[in-house]
Amino acid sequence: MIYPVVAYGDPILRKPTRFIEKDELDLKKLSDDMFETMYSANGVGLAAPQIGLNVRIFVVDATPFSEKEEDDEDEDVDLSLADFKKTFINPEILEESGKEWAFEEGCLSIPGIRGDVYRPEKLVIRYRDTDWNEYTEEYSGMAARIIQHEYDHLLGKLFVDYLPTLKKQLIKKRLSDIMKGNVDADYRMKFPGRK
Known part of the structure; x- marks a missing residue:
């Protein structure tokens, strides 16, 4: 099932998410639906608040960052x-560690x-998979960045919160x-200002 993506301004994007209880949800179905929604929007990550759910889950697929464009030999x-x-x-x-580095998100x-x-360039994260197995893993570089971006969604934070004040002022009307x-947008969205 493809969900509409919740647009900026919806209160759910600013609300910290709650932990999921074991057997509370069909996690495999939810995960599959989230991947399907993400792929339909050409994304590399999607967090539950972005489909209107206040639960602590996100999905990532960084494959696009591993593919080389034919005309991009230097990348x-x-x-x-x-x-x-x-x-x-x-x-x-x-834990987060290492030098902070910039990337256009x-x-x-x-x-x-x-x-x-x-x-930060590195992190250590503990999480569960859809079979409820627990892992503690370390990630760095782009993988860490994608995780940090999606993890922020679970805390009610958005990437625009990190932008300098001047940039925030320049995009204020566009956010409105x-x-x-x-x-x-070339995918279905749910807007807070539209019924």
């Missing part, structure tokens, strides 16, 4: 991202807006337009 390609497809249930970042809930966000549904 560095991270082959470790080729198999980085996971569901993170009840994740908790235990975007968000399916905020179409058409991008901005440089600085994040998104809230009203005055934006082009």
